[in-house]
Amino acid sequence: MACATLTLLANGGLAAAQDTELPQIPQVLKPGQACTASSGKKVPSPPWQLPYLGVDRLWPLTTGEGVTVAVVDTGVDPAALRAEVAGDGGTDCVGHGTVVASLIAAPAGEEGKIAGLAPGARVLAVRGTDKPGAATAASIAAALDKAVEAGVRIICVAVAVTEADPALRQAVDRAVAAGALVVAAAGLDLTSARDVPPGPYYPAAFPGVLPVTAVGPDGKPGGKAAPVPGAVAAPGNLVVGTGPGGGQVVGTGPGFAAAHVAAAAALIRSYRPETTAADLARRLRDTAYPQAGVNVIDPLAAMTSVAAPGGGPATARREPVAVAPIPDxxxxxxxxxxxxxxxxxxxxxxxxxxxxxxxxxxxxxxxxxxxx
Structure with a gap:
């Protein structure tokens, strides 16, 4: 079955594709569905998520060089993005992991390709699902262990399960004990399906994990997203990334928001190599600004803030973007x-x-x- 087609309309320069139709990348293939083909499409301008996150001020300071982010998802297509590989993570039938990886570290300046938030970082592709994209607690736990064994200390888990499995929690605990920041999607992709479980979702709901929810171009969470304790939010709904074969696609869901939070952590670690995983989580949480019921990350403030004398953050917070009414x-x-x-x-x-x-x-x- 073909992916749903979404149309992005330009709005004040924030949207990436004026009158450009891009397919939505699936999270899981339906039974008998063929592997996701390249969309064969390119958007004419940078997608909205990059100016929203302030790359014009971030990239002069760092692009994430020297940092590797592990992507636990459906794998990464090498035709779309160069990545290091653990196990069978070097193939991607679904395309979901490829898009997540591109949002993190797609190189800047390549013609026809969209840059990730941390284009100087590297990606380690670790499959946390089966070939059609279905994840289990056991598959995610095994992927976490592979990432830790590879020495990666920023891990983006873009898949989720509703089972609070003890073995998955133990894998999270091992990753945290090894000094890794585990960033995890606090839900599944937004689709037209009506039977989506309300959550909580794991590993995002486990202690020690940084859960992430998604906002769209209007800065608001999509659908009827329930608040997630301790979560931060980032662009994840109607974001544009690179999918299988290098064609561009739309992603909608917290997995893509987790990619941006993991990329922001890579920028901080590159700019401040001394930061621990706990420091990264604290900076991202403490500098996030409230908007539409969620706390949206501010990567620049998280990267450049300094500790106040009392130990708390002394940040230069960026106010939420607001559209003023047109005067008479x-x-x-x-x-x-x-x-x-x-x-x-x-x-x-x-x-x-x-x-x-x-x-x-x-x-x-x-x-x-x-x-x-």
């Missing part, structure tokens, strides 16, 4: 018209004077005859 310009317009009319009258009088006065002087200021 009618009185100003009328006043401007009056001024313009006055200026025109004065100009006309001066022009007439420029002709009349010299002629009057030549005539000795006498009235002219009818023949003149």
């Amino acid at each position: 310009l009618e009185p100003t317009r009328q006043a401007a018209l009056l001024v313009a009319a006055g200026v025109a009258l004065v100009a006309a009088l001066l022009g007439a004077a420029a002709v009349v006065v010299p002629r009057g002087r030549r005539r000795g200021w006498r009235a002219g005859s009818r023949e003149s």
Whole structure:
């Protein structure tokens, strides 16, 4: 079955694709569904999530160089993104993991490709699902262990289960004990399905994990998303990334938001190599700003904030983007018209004077005859 098609409309330069139709990447393939093919499409301008997250101020400081982020998902397609591979993570039939990885670390400056938030970082692809994309507690736990064994200390888990499995919790505990920051999606992708479990979702709901929810271009969470304790939010709904074969697609769900939070952690770690996993989580949480019932990350503030004397953060918070109502310009317009009319009258009088006065002087200021 073909993926749902979404149309992104440009809105003040925030949307990436004006009148460009992009397919939505699935999270799990349906029984008998073929592997996701390349969309074969490119958007004409940078997607909204990059200016929203302030890359113009982030990238002059760091692009995440020297940091590796493990992506626990459906794998990564090497035709779309160069990545290090653990186990069978170097193939991706679904495309979900490829999009997540591209949002983290797709290189900047490559023609026809969208950059990730941390384009200088590296990705370790670790499969946490079966080939069609179905995840279990056991598959996620095994992927976490592989990431830790590979020495990666920022792990993005873009898949989720509703089972609070003890073995999965133990894998999370091992990752945390090894000094890893585990960033996890606090839910499943947004679809038209009506039988989506309400949560909580794991491993996001386990202690020691940084749970993530998604916001869209309007800064609001999609659907009827329930609040998640301790969560931060990031762009994840209607984001544009690179899918299988290098074609661009739309992602909608907290897994894509988790990618941006993990990428922000990579930027912080690159800029401040001394930061621990606990420091990364604290910076991301303490500098997030409240908006529409969620706390949206501010990567620049998280990266550049300094500790206050009392131990708390002394941050330069960035206010949420707000669209001010258009003022009533009618009185100003009328006043401007009056001024313009006055200026025109004065100009006309001066022009007439420029002709009349010299002629009057030549005539000795006498009235002219009818023949003149």
